[in-house]
Amino acid sequence: MKSFELIKPYFIERRPDLIWGIAALLVVDAFQLFIPRIIKWAVDDISAMNITPAGLLTYALYILGAALMIGCFRYLWRVLIFGASRRIEEGIREKMFRHVQLMPATYFETFTAGDIMAHATNDLKNIRMASGMGLVALTDTIVLGFASIFFMGYINVNLTLMALIPMPFIAFFTKIFSKKLFAEYMTVQAGFSDLMELVRERFSGIKIIKAFNRENFESDSFCRGSESYVSKNMSLVKYTGLIFPMMIFLTNISLAIVIFIGGRQVITMTISPGDFVAFISYLGLLTWPMMAIGWVTNMIQRGMASVQRIEKILAHEPEIRNSDNALVPKKIFGEIRVDELSFNYKNKERQIPVLERISFFLNPGETLGIAGPPGSGKTTLVSLLPRIFDAATGGITIDGMGIKEIDLELLRRAISFMPQEPFLFSGTIRDNLIYGDPGAGEERLIKSIEMARLTETIASFPDGLETVIGEKGVYLSGGQKQRLALARTFLKDSPIVILDDPVSQVDMETAMAISETIRSLKGHKTIIIVSHRFSVFKHAEKIIVLKDGIISESGRHDELVESGGYYADAYEMQVTEERIG
Known part of the structure; x- marks a missing residue:
């Protein structure tokens, strides 16, 4: 039976328990079958008026003994067989x-x-x-x-x-x-x-x-x-x-x-x-x-x-997996090359193009800013680097190695990734901070908190790092959630850092302080930042502007401001809003 193939290995694993359980069940059945024979003897003796009170007591004791054995062995088979079924379920x-x-x-x-x-x-x-x-x-x-x-x-x-x-x-x-x-x-x-x-x-x-x-x-x-x-x-x-x-x-x-x-x-x-x-x-x-x-x-x-x-x-095989001969480099330095990269989302009826022929290059320690209007493919692009999705055409290499050839666990360990919508688990602040690096020491923990400008916030909680934040961080504000997710990203000591809109929910002063923190990582880590606040791009070596899934502009901050395109218009609007605010 095909359906049995799924549970077959677990049946084999629990075979000793099942065998002994069935043996105990057979003993119970044997005693159950024996009781009617005792009843027959007793009734025949009673009908023949050929029995004494002592004889009746003997038959009663036989039945009592059989009932006792049934009870003991029934307990045994229930523990063994039902216990095995629980283990099968667990497996x-x-x-x-x-x-x-x-x-x-x-x-x-x-x-x-x-x-x-x-x-x-x-x-x-x-x-x-x-x-x-x-x-x-x-x-x-x-x-x-x-x-x-x-x-x-x-x-x-x-x-x-x-x-x-x-x-x-x-x-x-x-x-x-x-x-x-x-x-x-x-x-x-x-x-x-x-x-x-x-x-x-x-x-x-x-x-x-x-x-x-x-x-x-x-x-x-x-x-x-x-x-x-x-x-x-x-x-x-x-x-x-x-x-x-x-x-x-x-x-x-x-x-x-x-x-x-x-x-x-x-x-x-x-x-x-x-x-x-x-x-x-x-x-x-x-x-x-x-x-x-x-x-x-x-x-x-x-x-x-x-x-x-x-x-x-x-039956659904993982689409994203290690190659047969996955590369396991001793160290990843953070050189990133994206070459003619295209990506489509698939739905039930058709493929929806999102990115088309994206190319850029980053030396280790350089910073790339990614700007563009909503829906232009920014989040999709940065999600392709840790292989949350896989591109259909084009290629991404890190230190000259195709990311599909690098061991998947090693690749993701080399990238600290803060997604656009930071997700927090329903534990303590400490649990969420060390999620990416459970072995991190207290000194590194404190430093990452300072980098995310979260020190005063944590100090305001009576339980500090042991504060329980609730499901999805329900007890925190949007900005506190974002900074906690940012601190978690900083704590993970990886050569590549990807930050998707890291300052969208914080005030201007905090945003500038976090920008300075990111700037301090230049030369030590390869950084990719997606943001709608263009001030965080001022010190980036390269900036690309995505529009309708293609690179419409590229250059440094000053060059793009002077170019008069989307970047310049959006930046001018942000500067005006800051002055008014």
Whole structure:
């Protein structure tokens, strides 16, 4: 079975636990099968009036001992088998998490965060149930079912054949329901993904919802999504709701047959009262395997649907990966060459051109400024250097080596990258600062804080560096978030520094101070700055202006101011605004 290939390695890894767990389960089944024999002996002795109170006590102790063994070994198999299923779930979850982290940014345009979260919760739970309780139910169905039928046949073959008349109907209905259940489970689990994404997006955008007074609208939207999910579940319930009542009905048909025919055989002395009672006990034991057929079908179909959904995610191979013979240079100096670089974003229908034939060169220690109107491709360009995206045509080299040939981990370690939208984790200030370099010492930590002009801000918090900033830094202002992300970038000691709009959310005085900090790195690090505040470009060796994905202007700050183009006009406007402010 193809779907088993995903969980096969984890089954093999947990094989000892599963083997011992099944062995314990078989012991439980053996004792369960032994109890009706004890009942037979007791009833026959009672019927014959050939037993003493001591004999009855003996039979009672036998049953008590069997019950004690059943309890002990049932505890054992639950720990072993359910524990193994939890480990299997853990292994698949970790594999899925690692795989998703390797995916490029474009991958998350196909799979939403809510969809991935649904896979990591609901789908993995279904796989755990199928590999745990499903295995137990399947074992009981085979072992307890066939053993019960054997002992029933041992008592009376004809009565057994009559009692098993409903069995073909169970097999027939199971086959019919299997295909229906699989399709319905796929629909339900896809609906759960949609609902998860709807909830995640609304909670992420709660400030916007409140600002625009859209609480009632979003509540109605959620209700519609929830109703859709419930509707899909109700469609599933039409099938799952039939399984267990049908199994109980067919089981009771067997019981009715046994009472009618077996009771007459007791009257005619064909079988003894003890055999009759034991037969009914074995039929009772057979009831669980008969019901388990429906339960196993239910869980296996749900588990297979979940496996296929997870396999769909794992089938996406990482587009950005190491080459077979990745280069691992001892040191990266920071020489950057971009040659005829073009890049297109892909959507479902077409490719959208973003950059076209971009070229520039930086010596180690030089600074490049990138300016341009919104949507001109600035952020995309700097995202290509650490291979967050990969360009389709043209090339980027660092120290003469193509970035696709350099070991990916080494490449990203050589670049300190501050994205346009700084993301902070819900930990402490210290946790966020040292994220890129967990081994950084206190001296370097303090220096990076000073470089980002964050010293006074941190000192104002009672807990200082241990201040918890909340999800996405909710307790910080926009400027504080940006400076914290900037300090994190400075702390990572890399030869190449990329800053995407590093001073957009700070006041003019702080922006000038940060600009001086960046200037102090000249000659020590290769720096690429994207900014709408052109004052940070004054000391850059090179500036390029992007417009509609191409380089429309290039030169030094003074040259571009005198050229009379977009850069000069935008800079003049900024100077005027500063004077007025």
